[in-house]
Every structure is written in structure tokens, then in C-alpha cells.
Amino acid sequence: MKPYLKEHPWSIIEDSFDKNYHQISESIFSIGNGHMGQRANFEETYSGESLQGSYMAGVYYPDKTRVGWWKNGYPEYFAKVLNATNWIGLSFKIDGEELDLNKADVKSFYRELNMKEGYLTRKFTAELSAGKVVEVEATRFVSIVNKEIGAIEYKLTPVNFSATVQVCSYLDGDIKNEDANYDEKFWDPVHVSAEDERTSVTVKTKKLDFYYCAMQETHIYQGDERQTGSVLNNETEKYSDVTFELELNENTPMTVYKYAANVTNRDHDISELEKAAALSLDQAVQKGFTQLKTEQSQQWEKKWLDSDIVIEGDVSAQQGIRFNIFQLNQTYTGEDERLNIGPKGFTGEKYGGSTYWDTEAYCLPFYLATSEQRIPRNLLIYRYNHLEKAKENAAKLGFSKGALYPMVTMNGEESHNEWEITFEEIHRNGAIAYAIYNYVNYTGDKSYLGEYGIEVLTEISRFWEDRVHYVEHKGYVMIGVTGPNEYENNVHNNWYTNRIAAWTLEYTLNVLDYLKDSDPDLYKKWVAKLAIKEEETSKWADIIHRMYYPYDEQRGVFLQQDLFLDKELMPVAELDDRHLPINQNWSWDRILRSCFIKQADVLQGLYFLNNEFDMDTKKRNFDFYEPMTVHESSLSPCVHAILACELGYKEKAYEMYLRTARLDLDNYNNDTEDGCHITSMAGTWMSVVEGFGGMKIKNDQLILNPFIPGNWTSYSFKIVFRHARLRVQIDQKHIDVTNESDVAVDAVIHGEQFRIEGKSSVSLDH
């Protein structure tokens, strides 16, 4: 594919208009602030193919489950992110003709997502009928300072004519989810108002009573002069607008400023909703567009200070990695423990916008290393708050105790309805336990264990205890599971799942010991509250001791599952290209019967529990599994990149890095129009920092083993570690680690121990 987007270190740029690429660009140029997000739909009317999408974090709908064949245990509902009131809407009638890029002759077009400062801008020249040429320059952002505020500046110039223009600025709440199981609308009307320049729409969800009020104020300027003339208002059930009529003179621009407040009853009382919106809107209007934009830019500067990665000598890679970091920061800010990270963030509706194990397995490391401690901590608290639901879920499926976290969730309840995943892909429970370890290991914040962690760990351990059983000829087995490799279903003894289960039991026992030693009262409190019995912990010890792990003696590799060797083993490389990707070219059963692996499975275990395995073991397993891996999950290459780095497979590492770095920018999987792959973006970050940078934390110590791909001049990344901020810079000769904070840090770099004092650097050669 010819690169459609222009390379630039700080911006995503499109310099022509291609209707066929429109929905992909709508995804890629999305803006968000953790509270809400907006696809890059045009403000003005666009009659071509488009997925109009405005999403509010945490506002969802329990859409009735759709299945072919019902299986006992399926949830009744699939919680879906809601496409909500369109607050960006403007329409322009120029001498009665609608400005619509699907109909006009687009003479020039330029769109830029300015990632450094956090805004979207667009310029175009379009020729309407009778040769009328208009020029437009539009800028918008959703504020990361005033979370409820979106602001638009829209400047229109009639280049070669004078005309009467009707500008309609509207809020449209009559929105349908593209991803609706039964083609239903999810919003009911509540209240609309429209009085001169200010209008509002309040809607509520048909179930669960989420209320959402959008309120807008629109100002129009000609030159410096605010126009307050002829104004018309319209309202229907879920819609309100204001229409201005103006006379525009040739080559004299008009500028529309549109401010919208988007508030929900997640943050305000229902009775106060309009008041809250009005207040928020007043503040925004008072600041005005310029100040809002300046504050936006300043706040983004701070974000980049903690999380930027600089790559010199490869602008395409630079753009890719910054795009990933930018989207992650747009999606989740960690300020609201009720929120999480949907696979598409605010860029689309697919996968329901819900929480997957992606968060714990792939996203947590990014937030651990680039944010204040409270931010990843909130990701943990999110699951803590869902513990009761996870216990209900286990009980519903017939377990006598413990908690099974859902595969997909918005509110703690299971949403997914595919038996081989919903019921069997239970390794997710292990990732949720591992995230606690990962957080404590990275931050050193052991207080979390006694405050929340132990409860989650205990209930997950209890689930594993109930889920395994003992058979004489093998030991403790776990049958009927799906591992991270979803191209095998309903297998026995998936090595990764067995291992992460036993690991959970080990860690839980360790944490109990730690609490007993460090805070006996707290320990007693938990033992009493959770009714932890000695026969329970000794059963866990027995399971740890006698867990069965399928293993191939001959090859010295862990077997992905008991019967993996019954398959015809062959490397992906031997497959004719026309078969790839297999998920588009093969029937499902052919995929299942094949040896081909969708994403890291055994290797996921080697990544998580890295310290437990020697290099030879890692190498044997990597050498065995990697050639059979098709990486048809966007979450696969990062783990392979990190292990390849560790094993010194530099070319393989770089190849794996390239597979995710520009996944959406290059529309590699041909599905970016559905939205961007937000969670896998964290994997790209991991590939650089944990892969190329070789960053690990072991025994409270920072470890770095950096290398640099041959075609890069240099790269650097930022990490926040134990209250210090480090900048790690690697070029082809040197490694420089600069401590930008005042807190000294110890680090082991390429096996050598360093103390890096505040505001100082260390440097070494490769």
C-alpha cells in the first residue's frame, strides 16, 4: 500500500481528500481526553460514508445478547459503549447550497492531528456550483484541562463570491450505535432547549438510566466583530440548534466558535445536569477558544514530559510511536477509578468499548512507567471494585468458591458470549492477579496488598483451586480451557494457564506471609474477613507442588497444551502467502486444527514470569513457537519483540516491533475504519522500552539492557520510576541515562550497577 499519511515527527497529516479512506481517517484523527472522545468526523454536513461517533467514557448500554445457539451460562446482555449526542455539528448553506465535501469539488485538503499540542485541524478549498470557491480552516479539541468541554473554531472564506450564508450549529441526540445487536436506538429523549446562541439536548439511556446533557454556545465573528443578528432556533425531541443568517462578502472570512459542554450523571446529580452543563459551558466561553487551546497545549506538554519517546533517524518510526503514546493518553488518564481502556478507546464502537485482559497484560506497564502511581493503581482498583461481580460470575458457572473475572466487561458483569472464550479463556484471571504483582514490583507500593490486593488474590486463588482437579497419572490438571492463543479452543492443560494459576497461588501465599510478618493485625483481619483456612492454603501449596505441565522432553519445550504434538507442525514461512492471514482465508476448524498460533501463549508466560526461566529454556521455546506464530492478534508481536531482544535476536525484534508500531497509521490489518487498536499501542511502547530498552524491575531495582536497531540514529524514552523521572537515550555508541528529577535512582545497566543522582546523568558505551 502506498503510504497515505505524511510522515512527520509530531503530527499525523493527510494532504488530500480520498472518500475511500475517509472512515479510516475518521478513526486515526480521533481526539479524546479520557472523559470523552470524538471521531474525526467533519463538522459540516458530509453525505458520504461515515461513522459519526461521539463517545462518553463509562456510559454504556446493556444490549440484549445475540447468539445463534444459546449456551447455559451466557450473559443476557452485552454492555456496549454508547455512541452519543453529536456535539460537533455545523451546517452551512451558501446561497441555499449545502457545503458538503461529498458533493463539492475538493480543490485542496489538509488535515493534521497535532499530537504535541493535542488538537485537530483541517484546511480545505472546495468549489461549489457556479464556480463558487470556499476556503475553510477548522480546529477542534476536547480539553484535557476542562474535561467536559469541546471547542471548535471554524473559519470560512468565500474566496471569489459574496453570498447569503446560513450557519446552523446543532446538537443531535438521535443517535444509533453502529454496533447494535438488534438495530435499536439506545437513547430516549429527556429535555431540549434552544434560546438564541445557547441550546441543549438531554437524553437518557433506555436502560440503566445514564443521563447525558450536551449544551452548546455558538459565536460568529466577521473580522473581529461578533455577529448577533438574525437568529433562529429549532428543537425536536432529541435535537436542538441555532441558525444564523449572514451576508458574506467576497474574500472576507467568517469565524464560528462553538463550545460544547458534555456532562453526565456519572459526575453530577440528574437534577443538576443542565445546571452543571451551563456552568461548565460558562467557564469555557469565558476563557474563549484561544485560552482553552493554549491551556490544552501546555497540559499536553506536561504529558509528553513524562511519556515521550524520541527516535532519531527514522521519522516514520518516530511518528508511529508518538501516535501510540498520544492515543493511550487520550484514552485513559487514570483519574476515575470507574473507567478503563476499551480496545478501540474513543475511536470506534467495536468490541463494545469494554475492558479486556489487555488492560492488565499490555496497558498497565505503560501507565506504570509514564504516570504517577495513583494512575495505574486506579486500574487495579477498578478490578477490586468488580470483585463481588466476579464472585457472582464464578458461582453462576457452578464454582463453589472464588472469583472469575469476566472476559469482557463494562461494570464487572460478563458481556461476552462465545463459550470457548467466555467460559474457557480463564487465564484472564491470572493476568489480573499478575497485575497486582506487577504494580507492586514496579512501584514498591506494598501498602496496596494489605489494602486491596490480598482480597482479589485470595478469591482468584480460590477459583483456581476449584478449577483444577487431581488425576493419578498427571497431577493437578485443568481441562477445557482456551489459552491466550485463541486459535486453539477447549484444550487440556494449556501450559500458560496452568502456570499462571500456580503462580497466582504462590504469590497469594507469599503475600499472606508478607502480611503476617509485616502487619500481623492486618493479616488477622484479612484471614478472618476472608475466612482463609489452613486446609485451603495447604491445598494451594499442594497444587503448586503437583501441578501438571505438559512438556516435550525431546525438544525441551513446554507444550502449549496436552495434545499440541498431535498437530502437523510447520513454520508459517512454509505457508503460501495466499493463505495469510489465516483468519480471513481459512475455515475456523482448519485454523483450530493447525499448529498456527494467534498470539504469544507459552511465550506470554516466559515474558510474565521471565525471572523463573533460564536463557536456554527461553531460547528453546522461542525457537519452537515463534515460527508457528501468525501474530493475528495485535497483542502478539510486542511479547515476541521483548523476548527476541532478550535473546539477542535483533532482527526478529525489529521485525516484530514494525508489526505493531504503525498498525493503524498504515491500516495494516485493513480494519482501522472500525477504530484504532488502542490496547495494542501499549504493546508497541513495551516493545521499545522493555524490548529495545531492556527495562525490567527486579528486587526493587531498575534494570536496563538497551540496544538500538541498526537503522536508527538514536532513540530515547522517558520513565517514571519510584518518584524519579529518567530519560534514557541510546545511540549507536552510547547509552545515556539522565535523571530529570531530584530523586536518586539505582540502576543496573548492561549488568553494571549505577547510582544516578538527581539532575545528573550516567553514560556508558555499548
Next chain:
Amino acid sequence: MKPYLKEHPWSIIEDSFDKNYHQISESIFSIGNGHMGQRANFEETYSGESLQGSYMAGVYYPDKTRVGWWKNGYPEYFAKVLNATNWIGLSFKIDGEELDLNKADVKSFYRELNMKEGYLTRKFTAELSAGKVVEVEATRFVSIVNKEIGAIEYKLTPVNFSATVQVCSYLDGDIKNEDANYDEKFWDPVHVSAEDERTSVTVKTKKLDFYYCAMQETHIYQGDERQTGSVLNNETEKYSDVTFELELNENTPMTVYKYAANVTNRDHDISELEKAAALSLDQAVQKGFTQLKTEQSQQWEKKWLDSDIVIEGDVSAQQGIRFNIFQLNQTYTGEDERLNIGPKGFTGEKYGGSTYWDTEAYCLPFYLATSEQRIPRNLLIYRYNHLEKAKENAAKLGFSKGALYPMVTMNGEESHNEWEITFEEIHRNGAIAYAIYNYVNYTGDKSYLGEYGIEVLTEISRFWEDRVHYVEHKGYVMIGVTGPNEYENNVHNNWYTNRIAAWTLEYTLNVLDYLKDSDPDLYKKWVAKLAIKEEETSKWADIIHRMYYPYDEQRGVFLQQDLFLDKELMPVAELDDRHLPINQNWSWDRILRSCFIKQADVLQGLYFLNNEFDMDTKKRNFDFYEPMTVHESSLSPCVHAILACELGYKEKAYEMYLRTARLDLDNYNNDTEDGCHITSMAGTWMSVVEGFGGMKIKNDQLILNPFIPGNWTSYSFKIVFRHARLRVQIDQKHIDVTNESDVAVDAVIHGEQFRIEGKSSVSLDH
């Protein structure tokens, strides 16, 4: 459950009206004639809960597939039996008040399905408003002599009043399938007509262009006098009626005769459809109700002559077995090779009315033993005609050759969309091959092999060849399958599937040898036409030789699948009753992980390939698997009953027999309102004839090893074997076999050889 239906040797009887039981009775009292069927809906208006159902054999609709999550290889459509024009409709307005048993006070109610003569009758007394009492006696049938004709006699008496009555006789083609994936109607209007007593409705399906014309003629009599007075006609797009207005005198009956012709373009040209309906209707009207009913009765007598089973001393068992035989004969008559046997016959819509492996595995033996040879032969031809589609199906799933018959089909294309069944339950292919063997073995008609059989066998063998692969440590394996036990999915080396696959290869090679010997020219023709190569047949021989069969040395049992012994083994008897049936009480994954077996799996193989195994092997396997079998498929108990009989487990055999014999009559599975379990009814017949009667055919010889359950006085069954008709009668002391035909038959009864001459008997003691 208190028995709701009355016991009677020849009839199903209901003597009170219970609205809660209404839909169950609508299923049970269904009538059919192979060409069409009709649920036991009331003719007059009924405003209560009801599944109005009129079905035409072979008329179906490709309803768009509904899934939760699409898997590559799923079919786009699910072919569904069509609920079609309601031709039984009558409505009665008595002084303006609708006769409706949901609203009237039902004083007495009696309904009888007369299985001996093949009609449904109903009598009731109902009190309308103001104490008006009406008596009704209604009889109807669908003719097995004039297949397109349904006839109704409806006698209404105003017991204690005189009144004006409006009788409306209608055809309603505006029908919706209850079982529609997207709540759509499947019929489009074509033409309606209504002229005095004769009206018609022609509709066509929205896809596939099935045309269906229903034409009715209605006569009304008061005493012997035909009423031809005031008549009104109505028609809308898909509806037509005639309304008569009469004055009824107290205690003076009126009788409505309604004749309906139901014709489709499966049997007539579209342009001739109305003409064909008129012709058929003319004939029926000319015969009149009484003659039609007499002919019906005579024809049913003939059917019973070939297929009756008499049980003395247990009227409940007698009623049960006759109900099963009656429903089988109502569903499939074998006269149209395009037709087959849907799991619900004409009694409901569930499972799409399509063809499953039920036909070959369970229904074929009934038709083999109770019909002329051409009738089971047509069941084979049905699959022969679908061979090209089965080859396309295999290709679509990525196989390089061979045919995979669909799991569910109407026209040869796969309809099912559940990966673990659609793609994996491939043992169905073996049953289709086995049916050819079974037919030839029973009838001795080897000509079928050279005419059709070899082609089907070759393509199925090719599929098996492509589906297995060789691994060093095991031999030829078959991974990723679901066996007959659908409570295990995606297993490796299901013993039954491996065995029936190897058996198919063996049988195909045998048939090729037979053709080579018996008709070298024909053999050469097939070898050329099918391009059978030596390397192919020698590969088959190699697979037969080195097929892997999981086996437990310690117990001496075939393993249902490779990892069956990883499960926690326990007998169903140890399960608390509240868990049963597990398919209603357990989550799907709990079921999958359990050892519990839905239906015969290893034992299905021991039943099919009975002669291959010694009694000890059968006993060990039966003793191992039967206690873990929950029989939650209605097709399970029959196989167990037959094997239990062979093993001398008489009590177990009788227990198994009871589980199917009255499945619908006693609504054992609590789902009879959806329709009756037609295909499992053949299993009940098998339990008696192959189980209790111990009937087998081996080397062209009839073998009988009868025993009689202790609580039966005697029982007898009829079998047609090689042009002879035998009546086998067993009482507690004797076995009598009477040859009712003129053709002599050899038989081995309890190991003793007999020649039974025409029109003679043999008798022996137990």
C-alpha cells in the same frame, strides 16, 4: 407429572381442556401425510396462546444466519421449514359473539387422535354469554390417499337457544414463522380469489420461489339440507374467505364441510398451480367427506398391517409405541426422494424441519423393516442427490477432495452455524456411508452399490483420507472433532469417529472389490468416472491399518477420546437430582468438563459395527460408559436398550425403553409444545424390534433373539424382510413367528435355524 392424556391402545385422548397444556396438545395431536402436516390447532378462533402451524414438505426458506460471533466457513443461510397458509380456519359468530374457547366457559371437552384410522376428532360443550350453550363435534384429517387434500367436518349445535350465526371459512396466507431469525415474514402475495363457496390464496416465498396455492370449498348443511343462501366473500393480499349467515334453531345442528387442496410448484408448474388445486379440490368434493374418510381408514389399515407393534398387558406402552409408529408414518412415506425426515416432522418448526444424521442412524431401520424397499432406498437417493453439494461443502472448508455432508440441511447445503458441530461433528459422514451398508445388508439389494452407492462411498472415503493425518507416536489421528456425544467438543481422536472413518474406507474397498468381481465393466466405468487411483486405495488401506484408537489397557475399554481419562469419572447416579438434566442446570463449560455423556458414542459404534466385537468387549464398554450417560438426547436410550438386551441386562433395557417410548405423550423433556421428537420415535421402534426382539441381519440371514419384559403379557411386531412379511409374537413362554406372506424366509431364532414357509408359523419356547 399427573398423566394428562388417557391411556388407550389405539388413540391419544384428552378429556378436558387445559389452556396451559394447549400447545403441547397442539403438537401431540398433529396430523400429517408425508406431503403436508397440520398442528392440532382449533379450527375456530382461539385467542389464547397457540402455535398455529401448517407445513408443506420440502417447502423451505433460506433464513439469514444469526450468530453472536461469525466464524469463517459458516453458511450464510439456515434453511427453515415454512409455516404456511392456514387452511383449517373457521370462525363462528353466534348472535355476534365469537366462539372462542379461550373466552367461553368450556363445560366439556374431548379430543381424540384416532391412530388406527388416521383422523383427529374433537367434541366440546361451551357456554357463551347469557347462558347460551353450544355443542361442537369436529373431525379432520389430511388424506394419505389424496395427498393434497385436507378435509374437515364441523358440526355445531345451539343446545338451548336459537340464533343468527355467521360462519366464516377462510384461508390465511399472511403467516409468520415462529422460528424466524430476524422476525421477518417469508411469504409474498401472488393471487387470491373468492367466489361464493370456493376461495383461494396463492403465495410465494420471498426467496427461492416456492409457490403455494391453497384452495378451499365449504359446504354447510342443516339436517340433510345444503345451505346455499346468503354468502359474502372477502379477500385481501394473502387472505380470502367466504361467510355464510344462517338462522339456527335451538338444538338443531349445522354441519360445515371444508375441503382444502394444498398444492405447490414442487409438484406442478407455477402457471398450472390454481388449475391443479381446482382439479384436486373437485375430486375431493366429489368424493365427499364420508368417502374420503373411509378411504383414509382403509389406507391406514394397510400401513398398520406392515408396521404395527402390539403390546398386551401394558396399555400405556401399547399407546406409546403406536403413537411413535403413527407419527413416523405421518411424517415420511418415501414416495418423494426429495423429502426427508425433520426432527419435529410436521408438528413444529424447531430445528428448521431439516435433515440430520438422525435419518440414517435412527430412522432408516424403521423404514427398512416396515416398508417396501423403494422407500428406504429413496432415503439413500436423497443423499446421493446432494453429493455435489457435499463436495462443495468440503472444498469450502479447505479440503482438497471428498465430500462432507452437512450437519443440517434442506437442499444439500449446510444450514448449521455452531463451529463445534457444523465443522467438527463429521461422524455424520460415517452414518451416511453406514446407511448404504445397512440398506444393502437388510434388503440384499446390491444393485444399489453399482448404481449410486459407490460414488457416495468413494467421496466420503476421500474426505476421511484428507481429514486424518499421520503422526509418528500414534498413527493416523483425527483431531478437532465432536463425536455423537455433543457434551464434548473439539476433541482429538474420538474413538467412534476414527472407527466409523476406517470402517467407511474398509467398506468402500470391499464394495470396489465386489464390483470388480461381479461387474467388471461397471467397475471400470466407476474407476474412470471417479478417477480412483491405486495410490488412493492403497492410502486407504494404510489408514485402515494404522488408524489410531484411544484405548485404556487397564479397563479394557475404548476411550471416547484421547483425554477422556483426564476427567473426573463418576456415575450419573452419584449426582444429586437437582443437577439433572445437566443441560438445564449447568453452565456449558461445566458440562463439557464433566464425564457425562449426552448420547451413545463409543456404544454407537458397538451398535453399528456389532459383529466386530465380542461380548466381553461390549460388556466392558457398556459397563464403563452407560453409568456416565445422561441420555439428554432423545436418540440415546434406544442404542443402550438394544445393547442392554444383547448383554442380557433386561432391567436396564426396559428402563432405557421407557425413556423414549412416551417421551412426548408424557412431555418428559418439557418441550413438546415445540413439536414432537419424530426421529427419536424410530429409536423407540428399534428398542422393541432390535432390542427386545433381538432382530439383526447377518450374512443375508434374519436373526431373532427375543425376550419379553416381565410386566408384559405378550408383544408382537411386524417386519418386512426380503419381500416376506413376518409377525413375531412373544409371550412369557413362547415365541411365534408367522409368515403372513407367500415368500419363505430363513431365520435363526435364539441360535436355532428355522425355515418359515409362506403362510405358516414356527413356534418355540424361551
